Amino acid sequence: MAKEFGRRGAMRAGAGVLAAGVLGAPMVHAQGSGGNLRFAFWDHWVPGSNDALRQLGSRWAERNRVNLTLDFINTTGNQLQLTAAAQAQSRSGHDGISLGPWDVGAYADVLEPVDDVINRLIQKYGPINPVAEFLAKRGGAWRGVPATSGTQNKPPLCRADLLQQHAGLDVKAMWPARQEKGPNADQWNWDTFLRAAEACHKAGVPFGLPMGQFTDAVDWVGGLFASYGARVTDERGNPTIRGNQELRQVVDYAVRLSRFLPNDVWAWDDASNNRALISGRSALVFNPPSAWAVAKRDAPQVAENCWTIPMPAGPRGRFLAYLPWTTGVWAFGRNKSAAKAFLEFISERESAEFTTNFSGGYDIPPFLSMADFKVWETEGPPVGTIYNYPLKPHHDAQYSIAFSPAPPELASQMYIQALNTKVIARISQGGESMDSALNWLEREINNMRRGG
Numbered sequence: 001m002a003k004e005f006g007r008r009g010a011m012r013a014g015a016g017v018l019a020a021g022v023l024g025a026p027m028v029h030a031q032g033s034g035g036n037l038r039f040a041f042w043d044h045w046v047p048g049s050n051d052a053l054r055q056l057g058s059r060w061a062e063r064n065r066v067n068l069t070l071d072f073i074n075t076t077g078n079q080l081q082l083t084a085a086a087q088a089q090s091r092s093g094h095d096g097i098s099l100g101p102w103d104v105g106a107y108a109d110v111l112e113p114v115d116d117v118i119n120r121l122i123q124k125y126g127p128i129n130p131v132a133e134f135l136a137k138r139g140g141a142w143r144g145v146p147a148t149s150g151t152q153n154k155p156p157l158c159r160a161d162l163l164q165q166h167a168g169l170d171v172k173a174m175w176p177a178r179q180e181k182g183p184n185a186d187q188w189n190w191d192t193f194l195r196a197a198e199a200c201h202k203a204g205v206p207f208g209l210p211m212g213q214f215t216d217a218v219d220w221v222g223g224l225f226a227s228y229g230a231r232v233t234d235e236r237g238n239p240t241i242r243g244n245q246e247l248r249q250v251v252d253y254a255v256r257l258s259r260f261l262p263n264d265v266w267a268w269d270d271a272s273n274n275r276a277l278i279s280g281r282s283a284l285v286f287n288p289p290s291a292w293a294v295a296k297r298d299a300p301q302v303a304e305n306c307w308t309i310p311m312p313a314g315p316r317g318r319f320l321a322y323l324p325w326t327t328g329v330w331a332f333g334r335n336k337s338a339a340k341a342f343l344e345f346i347s348e349r350e351s352a353e354f355t356t357n358f359s360g361g362y363d364i365p366p367f368l369s370m371a372d373f374k375v376w377e378t379e380g381p382p383v384g385t386i387y388n389y390p391l392k393p394h395h396d397a398q399y400s401i402a403f404s405p406a407p408p409e410l411a412s413q414m415y416i417q418a419l420n421t422k423v424i425a426r427i428s429q430g431g432e433s434m435d436s437a438l439n440w441l442e443r444e445i446n447n448m449r450r451g452g
Helices: 008-019 050-064 076-090 115-125 130-136 160-167 190-202 215-227 245-258 272-278 290-298 336-347 349-358 408-416 419-428 434-450
Strands: 036-042 067-073 096-099 156-159 284-286 306-308 318-323 326-329 397-400
Touching: 036 050, 036 076, 036 336, 050 067, 050 336, 050 349, 067 076, 076 096, 096 336, 115 336, 130 326, 130 397, 156 160, 160 190, 190 245, 190 284, 215 245, 215 284, 215 318, 215 397, 215 419, 245 419, 245 434, 272 284, 272 290, 290 306, 326 336, 336 349, 408 434, 419 434
Parallel strands: 036 067, 036 096, 318 397
Antiparallel strands: 096 326, 156 284, 156 306
């Protein structure tokens, strides 16, 4: 995930929302609560995007006579994660904090339930992304509010010119920047993807798909597994390895696909695929629009040929990798009612759109009804390049996160240990048989269940 973005365009788009006055109406349920309030938010990759929360916070605080402080802490060196751990242990610090995808479970016993906030928001905007619910709900209660800022999808980000030239795929026609499928869109499946990967590999512009232990690799492989119905455990965490033909099928597919990828993808980090696209050496990566935005600044000839499209379909459908942030309210916080009111305010549609505009379309709101923000239609060049970045109804797709539906406590361990990419590597790189690699996978899962 690249860290650079053009700021002025996002600032103009965000300012337009404020100028229209759509945030002027009262939106909180603790008017005049007063007092002091401190939040620690994730320091956004996109320069300038923190200003969206600053402006929203200033507006809300003035209206509600709250002394609000927002601290933005980056994840370099796990600074934000260490802050959360220290505050949870000491039972002191901020009133609320940004939590990574798996962190809600780690701190559930010291996070304030926010069901009242969530229920009001659902009543207004409809269902929340099921992955966000899977991660933020513990013991039947919501332990955080799914965030817009920083939440991302990881669909295919293509070089449309290279795919047409070398693989004969006109992805812009297949998936246009409007609410419809184009010619051959229904043929966009993993078989077509494999043929395109081989063609681009032979042409010297291979797909830039990481296969290591970082999140970009685990996420896209998780979507691939889901599209084959290849679960490694059931809902209770029991391994489902033996006799699992879907799992064998998808691992075999991934091994065949890996032959058409750069030789060093097993060691790639989350910036490697960005560099491959921006340098012009790759025809396709799985990524949010950050790589395209950097290309727009540093390699405009690359950016103007980029186009985002939905995931390929597997036997069980399309599954889009989704990596959300959640904002929690500490149970030991001194101003919990104001904290919840503020989170409700920044989750409103107008606030979410304001936030997404500042990031140039990078941020994905948790409500499925908010996939129609204008920023995804108007960003360019080329105009419409990120239209298909959020999941749209005509994509016939679902959101996913690797290793669900295992219990989140187990799923998080499998995710962090990257068991899905490791099992592929044992065959493709280590020369193991399918049976040997799957036996290893089952042992790893059972060791995690035992706490070993």
